[in-house]
Amino acid sequence: MSEHAPRLRSNHEKSWKFPWLRISLGIFGTIVCCLVAASIGSVGINPNSTLLIALSRVPMIDISQTWPDSWDTILWKLRFPRIILAFIVGASLSVSGATFQGLFRNPLADPYLIGVASGASLGATVVFLTGIPFIYGGISILPIASFTGGLIAVFVAYGIAVRSSSTRLTTLILAGVAIGSFTTAISSLLMLRSDPDLRVVLSWIMGGFIKAQWNHSLFLIPYLLPGFILTFAYSRILNTMQLDEEYASSLGVNIERTKKILILVATMMTAAVVSFSGLIGFVGLVAPHIVRLIWDSDFRTLIPMAAIVGGCFLVIADLIARTILSPGEIPVGIVTALCGAPFFIYLLLRNRQNTT
Amino acid sequence: MKIGISLNNIRFSYGKNDVIKNVDLEISNREIVSLVGPNGAGKTTLLKLMGGLLNPSHGKVYVMGKQIGEISPRSRARIVSTVPQNPRVPQNLKLSEFVMLGRNAHLSLTQWESNEDIQIVKEALEVTDTLNLKDRHLGKISGGELQRGMLALALAQESPVMLLDEPTSNLDLSHQSKMMSLIANSHESRVGPTIIGIHDLTLAARYSNRMILVSEGKVFADGTPEEVLTPANIKEAYGAEVAIIPHPEGGSPVVLPVFNSYPQTK
Numbered sequence: 001m002s003e004h005a006p007r008l009r010s011n012h013e014k015s016w017k018f019p020w021l022r023i024s025l026g027i028f029g030t031i032v033c034c035l036v037a038a039s040i041g042s043v044g045i046n047p048n049s050t051l052l053i054a055l056s057r058v059p060m061i062d063i064s065q066t067w068p069d070s071w072d073t074i075l076w077k078l079r080f081p082r083i084i085l086a087f088i089v090g091a092s093l094s095v096s097g098a099t100f101q102g103l104f105r106n107p108l109a110d111p112y113l114i115g116v117a118s119g120a121s122l123g124a125t126v127v128f129l130t131g132i133p134f135i136y137g138g139i140s141i142l143p144i145a146s147f148t149g150g151l152i153a154v155f156v157a158y159g160i161a162v163r164s165s166s167t168r169l170t171t172l173i174l175a176g177v178a179i180g181s182f183t184t185a186i187s188s189l190l191m192l193r194s195d196p197d198l199r200v201v202l203s204w205i206m207g208g209f210i211k212a213q214w215n216h217s218l219f220l221i222p223y224l225l226p227g228f229i230l231t232f233a234y235s236r237i238l239n240t241m242q243l244d245e246e247y248a249s250s251l252g253v254n255i256e257r258t259k260k261i262l263i264l265v266a267t268m269m270t271a272a273v274v275s276f277s278g279l280i281g282f283v284g285l286v287a288p289h290i291v292r293l294i295w296d297s298d299f300r301t302l303i304p305m306a307a308i309v310g311g312c313f314l315v316i317a318d319l320i321a322r323t324i325l326s327p328g329e330i331p332v333g334i335v336t337a338l339c340g341a342p343f344f345i346y347l348l349l350r351n352r353q354n355t356t
Numbered sequence: 357m358k359i360g361i362s363l364n365n366i367r368f369s370y371g372k373n374d375v376i377k378n379v380d381l382e383i384s385n386r387e388i389v390s391l392v393g394p395n396g397a398g399k400t401t402l403l404k405l406m407g408g409l410l411n412p413s414h415g416k417v418y419v420m421g422k423q424i425g426e427i428s429p430r431s432r433a434r435i436v437s438t439v440p441q442n443p444r445v446p447q448n449l450k451l452s453e454f455v456m457l458g459r460n461a462h463l464s465l466t467q468w469e470s471n472e473d474i475q476i477v478k479e480a481l482e483v484t485d486t487l488n489l490k491d492r493h494l495g496k497i498s499g500g501e502l503q504r505g506m507l508a509l510a511l512a513q514e515s516p517v518m519l520l521d522e523p524t525s526n527l528d529l530s531h532q533s534k535m536m537s538l539i540a541n542s543h544e545s546r547v548g549p550t551i552i553g554i555h556d557l558t559l560a561a562r563y564s565n566r567m568i569l570v571s572e573g574k575v576f577a578d579g580t581p582e583e584v585l586t587p588a589n590i591k592e593a594y595g596a597e598v599a600i601i602p603h604p605e606g607g608s609p610v611v612l613p614v615f616n617s618y619p620q621t622k
Binding site: 016017018233234236237239240242243244246247249250251252253254255296297298 | 404407409428429430432433434436437438440443444445446448449453456457458460461463465466468469473474509513
């Protein structure tokens with residue numbers, strides 16, 4: 001027995017210590033990905049200059065300018081805010097996707113597929129079109145409205161899944177798709193009944209970062225950062241919840257409280273980003289599964305790495321969206337759906353093999 | 357003797373179905389109790405009531421002096437560990453990671469597993485003879501190995517009371533007695549009682565010092581295995597004719613079906 005001891009120790013350290021190495025690797029990858037994405041566009045900038053331009057505004061670093069002023073403007077006014085917003089949105093959708101997957105023990109859950117995003121978007125559409133002031137008494141109404149919409153959608157979808165006796169795996173998705181169609185129909189109805197200029201709402205619904213500004217990201221941080229930290233703190237409990245509910249409860253998990261907190265947090269993160277980026281599907285499905293394929297399904301790796309992978313995924317998807325039909329743009333939601341839908345089908349088939 | 361578990365006038369029903377009807381029980385700390393009875397008699401429900409996973413519709417359940425349904429899941433898990441019957445477990449989890457989940461109740465929200473927790477898990481794996489399987493995924497081990505892994509998890513939980521539901525149901529002959537001796541050994545290292553819900557009467561009689569026979573949600577007989585396992589009790593509770601003989605080694609009762617009460621096949 002004794003010769004097993006050191007091996008066990010080293011193995012355990014991998015499983016139960018903070019995944020510093022993976023996260024540092026991920027952050028490095030993110031920086032590379034963002035710099036490359038910032039360099040490509042209608043005006044090509046070489047990645048070296050992009051790096052220098054990015055560093056030139058960091059305090060305490062002194063770099064003499066060797067590039068045209070227009071590059072500085074393009075990067076700092078257009079591309080950087082857009083890339084950062086895309087990253088934040090992708091990271092949030094992935095973390096909330098991973099959370100929903102863990103909570104519902106359903107590998108197919110995604111904020112878009114289970115109707116949360118559509119519900120949130122209905123909430124936001126109501127604010128857009130009914131003329132309710134965006135800011136009321138110093139509080140922005142938009143995220144609150146989309147949060148409410150998303151929350152109602154997730155509870156209806158989950159309620160249906162629990163009530164139906166058949167396999168919850170697909171029922172949750174079916175209920176989510178039904179709720180998604182329903183709320184989207186109401187949104188469309190509201191749009192038809194409203195003022196003729198629909199382009200603003202339409203381009204928002206389709207999902208995209210064309211109008212991205214720095215203050216969008218700044219606005220989102222106070223909603224997302226606490227959500228992310230709380231979800232990460234709950235990752236060991238999410239691991240435990242992968243057992244039967246009764247088993248997890250016997251191990252000391254407060255099932256009802258955990259569900260309430262994490263549904264609120266994941267919905268808040270989805271709703272907050274939906275109110276700026278519109279409907280972007282499948283990010284919350286694709287990113288966590290890539291992490292599971294590369295590393296493992298331990299939520300302590302899954303939560304931070306899904307944020308990184310999801311953020312990069314959306315940065316790349318947005319890069320494709322703005323360059324593939326240059327000078328025109330396509331909504332980023334189309335790009336993520338083109339990658340995500342086949343991936344979803346692949347997961348469906350793989351899951352069927354596992355259960356039979 | 358200190359009382360580990362006490363059930364006072366417990367009733368429990370699923371909807372309109374009365375599953376448990378007026379059960380009174382006291383189990384002291386040093387006892388290994390086997391809970392036996394026909395299918396649907398209420399064994400699993402009784403174990404869940406003792407573990408605080410279900411709350412009685414009437415009456416109170418005390419475990420180690422605490423009203424078990426009223427305390428937080430975390431404090432409850434530090435008093436009682438439960439080995440459930442055929443739970444669904446994630447197939448891609450390593451056995452060592454699975455056993456580490458037993459430490460959950462000892463860790464706060466932001467706390468990570470310490471070297472001490474790692475040591476406890478290692479000992480639990482060693483005791484249950486599963487250390488060599490620690491890196492195997494749960495989907496790739498046998499039913500008997502998973503049963504031992506679940507026992508290791510319950511040991512890592514370090515709770516005084518242990519409740520087991522059919523811990524030998526999927527096991528072959530040699531693994532059945534191995535499992536039961538592991539349970540009996542673990543009982544020695546804990547201060548609380550061990551309750552085992554089990555079908556196999558002969559095995560139960562061999563490893564427990566008290567036997568409770570439940571039938572239709574009531575305690576039908578309660579005492580030493582010799583007192584409980586009588587042909588009359590079995591006939592009444594199970595509706596089966598049996599003969600009972602002492603085991604050639606140790607003398608614990610062995611339950612044998614009486615074949616001539618059924619139509620002959622040979």
